[in-house]
Amino acid sequence: MQNRLMVGFTKKIAVIGIALALSACSFLQKDNFTVVGEITDHGNECVTFRAEDGTLYALANKASRFRPGDKVRITGHMALMTTCTEATTLIVDKIVMLSPGN
Numbered sequence: 001m002q003n004r005l006m007v008g009f010t011k012k013i014a015v016i017g018i019a020l021a022l023s024a025c026s027f028l029q030k031d032n033f034t035v036v037g038e039i040t041d042h043g044n045e046c047v048t049f050r051a052e053d054g055t056l057y058a059l060a061n062k063a064s065r066f067r068p069g070d071k072v073r074i075t076g077h078m079a080l081m082t083t084c085t086e087a088t089t090l091i092v093d094k095i096v097m098l099s100p101g102n
Helices: 002-028
Strands: 033-040 047-051 056-059 071-078 088-099
Touching: 056 071
Parallel strands: 056 088
Antiparallel strands: 033 047, 033 071, 047 056, 071 088
């Protein structure tokens, strides 16, 4: 009985340790940058955005009110883990409409 409790306790500690490590990595690698471009219709799971340099990004948050064709300026950072599979994912800290799409 005591072994069974220790195994359960050890698993919980391991999960907490992994969660803390991932959050620390996310905090340490938060290099914000700003890009300008256009919301696209390439995304199934997440809103997508094509930067002026041609790079396609998936936007993990704060972009659902924008529509394909909207020109926007985004400040954010790269996501370490995401459910977006369309492209490299940005965690959006700020998004500003520059001009609406057609």
